[in-house]
Amino acid sequence: MSRLSSTQWIMIAVLVAVAIAIPFLFDPRGYGIRILCLALLFAAMAQSWNIVAGLANQISLGHAAFFGIGAYTSTLLLIHFGLTPWLGMIAAAVLGGLAAFLISLPTMRLRGHYFALATLAFGEVMRVIGNSWGGLTGGPVGISVPFSQPSLMALQFKDMRAYYALMLGAVVVVTAIFVVIKRSRLGYRLRAIKENEDAAEVIGVDTTRTKILASVISGMLTASLGTLYAQFQFFFDPDTVFGIASVSIRMAMIAIVGGIGTAAGPILGAFFVIPLEELANQVFSAKAAGLSQLVFGVLLILVILIEPKGFMAIGPRLKRLFARGDR
């Protein structure tokens, strides 16, 4: 197992310095820092997705299920029992992990697009439940997080920079978990499964159990991020938090565009996709509803066609180019 090289350490140090400096460049109550927060949140979400999709090659299109469960769990506990969202987040993680376990049982033996379709259906089922079980969720009209005195304990802040710090922390934690798993024995088993599932099975890897474990960790983290989202937005509805386009596909796209299976990929992807999406919305939305999404979709398809390994493949590509030039 390799340790980080000194260049990698320097890069991480530079990134941390930039990350700390950035919020001071923005209006603390402005629009820009909100987009920044969303980009960080989606980076963390895509990183959670990366644990099961990037490491085990199980491309889930249903992660909105866990995200929505997380958003509703902490919010309902806060509304009905006044429970702090920090504990709400733990409850969210438990329920998200449980949901991931239950959905894994019938789907983990499925491969490729069969798995993707099954998880997609699961996300949709959760969205329909969220909309129809109005007594619990408030139904299609959505639900509001009750305001309280801003504090760390209440996980509510006046200053957007506090949210920025929170989201940045989430990215760091989830990325660290991803890296630790990737370098662990579990990561090695996942890698074997990803590279050749049949071969992994005949050497004695419990492929089903390994994939379920990764899926449960991924579901727990995604649900926790759902709680952060609720505390950040203060209002949400089933179509948003359980949405295919708004959550499931977006998580997948971000990781794929950035570089699936790599630690930096989801972060690069989020800082490309989320601001671009905002830009497209501003340029096109007023003129033609839906056009921005179309343009955006085409852009993403182009990226994937040109470089299926995402942005993370660009570095090695340049290196090869220069190496050839040297000779």
Add this chain to the structure above:
Amino acid sequence: MIISTTPLLDIKGLNAGYGGVRVLHDVSLSVGQGEFVTVIGANTAGKSTLLRTISGLVEAQGSIRFDGQELVGRPSHLVPALGIAHVPEGRHVFPEMTVEENVMLGAYAVRSASDLATRRDRILTMFPRLRERLHQAAGTLSGGEQQMVAIGRALMLEPKLLLLDEPSHGLAPKIVDELHETFLAVSRTGTAILLIEQNTTLALSVASRGYVLEAGRIVLSGTSAELTGNDAVRSAYLGL
């Protein structure tokens, strides 16, 4: 002749298939300790399914006794630790891992064994080409070399029984000869082998006994000499 010891592998009345479609019908077959046995049969006869069933990858009814244990109903990941190594059909290496990682992973089921380095060296002596390419990604090797990786990986287990599913498929004749020399050498060390080969002549030349599988049923069995002399086998599988 009185056979005093029970066979290492003893399959009786085995039915197996995929999702309700039965592929193997009432198959009975045995492999003695250290014996070299082959199963011949046309494409889609169910040869791969038979090996996969032994490895626990296919649902089955009936009995598969191995070394005193029942295998039917046992999850596949627990089978290697009993001493069964499987080289699946097609060249199943981990393409992005190095040759060394691939080989070492073969001992995954017995990873606490203390003699892994010795095992590794023995395999690299058997396949000197792998030693030269130890730190190369397995996916970048030639077909024959990848097959050596898959076989070397299986041998890391020091199995009592080695299952080989068409190891020569698509390889140059020279490599095929080399591989079969290796199988004979492995067999001489006391490892039992159950071999499947499209090339029936080749299979019968190395194995001492064989079974003929037709549409999922065993229709004939005998020593390699008997099968080579059998008219039906000669016309159907040896092209004579």
